[in-house]
Amino acid sequence: MYIELLLIILLFIVIIYKIIQSKANKIINLQIGNYIVKVEIVDNIESKTLGLMYRNNLPENNGMFFVFNEPIKAYFWNKNTPLALDIAFIDREGIIIEILKLNPFDETIIQSISNKVYYALELNQGWFAKHNITAGMKIYQK
Numbered sequence: 001m002y003i004e005l006l007l008i009i010l011l012f013i014v015i016i017y018k019i020i021q022s023k024a025n026k027i028i029n030l031q032i033g034n035y036i037v038k039v040e041i042v043d044n045i046e047s048k049t050l051g052l053m054y055r056n057n058l059p060e061n062n063g064m065f066f067v068f069n070e071p072i073k074a075y076f077w078n079k080n081t082p083l084a085l086d087i088a089f090i091d092r093e094g095i096i097i098e099i100l101k102l103n104p105f106d107e108t109i110i111q112s113i114s115n116k117v118y119y120a121l122e123l124n125q126g127w128f129a130k131h132n133i134t135a136g137m138k139i140y141q142k
Contacts, residue, residue: 029142030065030121032096035131036142037123039065052122053080063123073115078102084125092118094139099128 025040025047042048042064052064068074074089085102089112097114102122112120121139128134 025064028065031140031142032133033131033137035061035133037061037063037121039063039121041065041067043067051076051081052083052085054082056082058083058085058124060124061127063121063127066120066122068118068120071116071118074112074117074120075109076102076111076120077109078104078106081105085122086125086128088121088123088128088133088139089114089117090119090121090139091116094119096133096135096137096139098135099133101125 025042027038027040030037030039038061040063042051043066048066051066052058066074071092076087078085081102082104084104086099087102087110088099089097091097091114097112097117100110102110102125119139
């Protein structure tokens with residue numbers, strides 16, 4: 001009886017782990033210039049809506065990578081987000097179109113200049129400037 005109970009508990013733990021794992025955002029590495037950043041991929045409405053809200057920490061060289069299914073004019077804000085962020089809007093070829101700032105808890109909507117945004121990359125504010133990453137540079141998946 002004791003072993004059966006342990007097996008049931010173990011099975012339950014495995015199932016819960018699989019559910020949590022399936023809900024987690026996929027992680028990939030991107031190369032920008034000579035630098036590698038680890039990013040969470042957000043490609044569904046729920047994860048795009050939540051973004052980095054309520055997070056108090058974003059490790060150096062980590063970020064969030066938003067994937068859009070078609071070219072868009074992108075709109076972002078920093079509602080409920082205590083982090084100061086930079087956001088790069090990126091075209092289909094992986095070229096950075098522009099980089100803008102998002103201030104903590106700022107509900108001001110910022111928008112891309114282009115209506116051909118396929119990706120957006122959020123990193124800690126100042127990361128792009130610190131690493132001399134500018135519009136026109138290309139981002140690669142590593």
